[in-house]
Amino acid sequence: MTTATAATAAASSASSLQSVRVVLRVRPLLPSEASSAAAPCVSLVGTRPGGEVTVQLKDQHTSRNECYKVDSYFGKDDQVSDIFDQEVSALIPAIFEGTNATVFAYGATGSGKTYTMQGSEDLPGLIPLSVSTVLARCTGTWCSVEISYYEVYLERCYDLLEPKAKEIMALDDKDGNLQLKGLAWVPVRSMEEFQEVYSIGVQRRKVAHTGLNDVSSRSHAVLSIRISNDTVKGKLNLIDLAGNEDNRRTYNEGIRLQESSKINSSLFALSNVISALKKNEPRVPYRESKLTRILQDSLGGNSRAVMVACLNPVEYQEAVQTLSLAARSGHMLTNMSSASKEQTPKVKVDMEAKLQVWLESKGKTRSIQRTNGLFSPTGCKTPSSMSHMKLPKSALVSSRTKAMDRDGGKIKKVLFDLGVHTPAKNTPRPSPRDEVKTIKKVAPPSLAPCFEDRSESPIRKVLSPISSNVMALKQQTADDVTCPPSVEPKTPIGEYHMVEKIPGGTPLDKFNALGSNLKESLIQQYLELLNVANKEELQQLKGIGEKRAEYILELREDSPRPFKSLSDLGNIGLSSKQIQDILRKTANGIFK
Numbered sequence: 001m002t003t004a005t006a007a008t009a010a011a012s013s014a015s016s017l018q019s020v021r022v023v024l025r026v027r028p029l030l031p032s033e034a035s036s037a038a039a040p041c042v043s044l045v046g047t048r049p050g051g052e053v054t055v056q057l058k059d060q061h062t063s064r065n066e067c068y069k070v071d072s073y074f075g076k077d078d079q080v081s082d083i084f085d086q087e088v089s090a091l092i093p094a095i096f097e098g099t100n101a102t103v104f105a106y107g108a109t110g111s112g113k114t115y116t117m118q119g120s121e122d123l124p125g126l127i128p129l130s131v132s133t134v135l136a137r138c139t140g141t142w143c144s145v146e147i148s149y150y151e152v153y154l155e156r157c158y159d160l161l162e163p164k165a166k167e168i169m170a171l172d173d174k175d176g177n178l179q180l181k182g183l184a185w186v187p188v189r190s191m192e193e194f195q196e197v198y199s200i201g202v203q204r205r206k207v208a209h210t211g212l213n214d215v216s217s218r219s220h221a222v223l224s225i226r227i228s229n230d231t232v233k234g235k236l237n238l239i240d241l242a243g244n245e246d247n248r249r250t251y252n253e254g255i256r257l258q259e260s261s262k263i264n265s266s267l268f269a270l271s272n273v274i275s276a277l278k279k280n281e282p283r284v285p286y287r288e289s290k291l292t293r294i295l296q297d298s299l300g301g302n303s304r305a306v307m308v309a310c311l312n313p314v315e316y317q318e319a320v321q322t323l324s325l326a327a328r329s330g331h332m333l334t335n336m337s338s339a340s341k342e343q344t345p346k347v348k349v350d351m352e353a354k355l356q357v358w359l360e361s362k363g364k365t366r367s368i369q370r371t372n373g374l375f376s377p378t379g380c381k382t383p384s385s386m387s388h389m390k391l392p393k394s395a396l397v398s399s400r401t402k403a404m405d406r407d408g409g410k411i412k413k414v415l416f417d418l419g420v421h422t423p424a425k426n427t428p429r430p431s432p433r434d435e436v437k438t439i440k441k442v443a444p445p446s447l448a449p450c451f452e453d454r455s456e457s458p459i460r461k462v463l464s465p466i467s468s469n470v471m472a473l474k475q476q477t478a479d480d481v482t483c484p485p486s487v488e489p490k491t492p493i494g495e496y497h498m499v500e501k502i503p504g505g506t507p508l509d510k511f512n513a514l515g516s517n518l519k520e521s522l523i524q525q526y527l528e529l530l531n532v533a534n535k536e537e538l539q540q541l542k543g544i545g546e547k548r549a550e551y552i553l554e555l556r557e558d559s560p561r562p563f564k565s566l567s568d569l570g571n572i573g574l575s576s577k578q579i580q581d582i583l584r585k586t587a588n589g590i591f592k
């Protein structure tokens with residue numbers, strides 16, 4: 001057992017008490033990634049016996065870093081069987097008492113969700129491990145086991161066990177209970193039977209090659225195991241969610257972009273549901289997406305859930321996005337590097353996630369390079385950091401690719417060959433030669449190769465009084481864990497003070513200072529207006545239409561003052577050029 005698993009072992013007894021546990025799974029570097037100059041962005045900084053684990057995300061290109069708390073952590077040396085033993089197996093006895101449970105793998109595309117849920121021949125995932133455990137428990141009893149397997153694709157449900165992709169309808173019965181009309185339940189009595197049925201379904205699932213994953217899942221796939229005996233029926237849902245996608249990186253177009261927009265909005269809806277459940281809110285928004293609708297009887301109430309948040313260790317932005325959405329689920333974000341930072345980053349991240357969903361639901365994407373590249377310390381990417389954009393084919397053959405192999409029209413039984421799952425200590429680990437070890441450490445890149453030349457950009461000049469006041473933030477401890485200090489650019493908010501005197505300055509210096517202060521004042525007033533104006537007033541502002549005004553009001557519900565600096569305008573989908581235009585027109589208006 002590794003250090004991380006030892007720390008989480010103590011937590012496993014506590015796991016049965018929580019309704020939603022969030023566990024972090026960081027996959028190893030793939031051979032194709034190991035050769036790039038990327039260093040891991042995630043590290044374990046502290047554990048508390050029987051309690052949470054603190055992880056730090058750190059961007060190697062900037063000084064930005066964040067700490068999050070999760071219920072447990074599984075690193076590159078941990079196996080899926082460790083996750084099963086410590087987090088999932090505890091859910092199984094409850095389904096024999098009629099309680100439903102859900103385990104879902106959540107994360108960006110290529111972060112290892114399918115690897116974790118489905119696994120491979122040699123290293124079975126949580127799905128086969130769960131089925132074998134359930135079957136073993138049923139041996140010698142009157143209990144029957146059935147499985148269903150379906151996917152949610154473009155907001156519609158399709159049965160993966162039916163030869164012709166049959167659509168399933170989610171309906172309420174007369175008692176108000178959810179029924180998935182048309183869904184096939186197939187009895188399974190052995191792992192062989194399960195393998196046969198499941199591998200056919202796996203091949204029917206919609207996957208496609210994208211810019212980030214050779215075999216990217218385009219749907220959420222739900223494998224349900226239902227047990228029934230004379231008195232009870234219980235269900236365990238095991239869900240391989242489609243990856244949260246950043247279309248700036250995937251280069252998705254057409255149908256891929258449409259898929260991606262639905263994927264992202266349904267994941268966002270899922271995080272809203274979990275957030276509402278965690279906060280015990282009276283209304284849980286199950287009906288916001290098909291995914292949450294079909295999980296209505298397995299999320300909430302006395303059901304229990306485990307969210308496995310999967311991370312690619314070299315993708316900082318993705319990691320932030322994954323952990324912040326998981327944090328929206330009421331679980332994680334607890335510590336930033338200073339008291340003053342405590343609120344802003346969460347708000348920013350939530351806004352980012354919201355904006356992404358909002359824009360993508362309208363078929364648009366936003367260029368973060370254009371907005372963040374100018375204003376944010378995270379936006380300046382070096383060519384080496386962009387090397388992930390077109391990955392060569394992975395040297396590892398994905399489990400799904402293997403599962404999709406055909407041999408003379410006959411489906412190969414390649415998913416796994418497993419009887420009953422044995423505890424982790426007996427599970428064969430990969431031989432040392434199979435382990436991916438190469439993690440390169442690189443010197444921090446210089447700022448020179450940034451897309452935007454900060455010193456020359458006209459808007460950068462306009463913004464210089466704001467973005468230059470970078471200050472070191474105070475180090476803060478989270479319980480006994482310390483997150484390293486960080487710096488964050490801050491925009492002064494509130495009273496604006498005109499600099500009246502520049503000691504020793506020439507009349508021209510004074511005049512230039514006045515101009516710069518006027519610009520700053522204008523920006524501050526504009527931001528302030530966005531923070532306080534009502535919808536009608538917002539609509540009258542240049543560059544803010546009705547939809548954007550509504551969106552601003554929505555953001556203000558989450559955070560009273562969401563606009564603290566110009567970079568926050570990126571969060572309402574305004575590019576740097578648009579911001580520049582707005583400010584220029586506003587300034588022109590003054591002199592009319």
Ligand SMILES: Nc1ncnc2c1ncn2[C@@H]1O[C@H](COP(=O)(O)OP(=O)(O)OP(=O)(O)O)[C@@H](O)[C@H]1O
Pocket residue numbers: 026027028030107108109110111112113114115116213215216217218241242243244310394396397398399
């Ligand atoms: N723990 C791991 N150890 C070794 N390789 C892994 C691990 N996790 C994932 N991989 C490899 O990483 C690649 C991407 O994994 P996977 O297909 O599971 O991602 P995903 O999150 O399901 O992506 P998508 O959302 O696009 O379907 C695959 O080649 C897979 O074999």
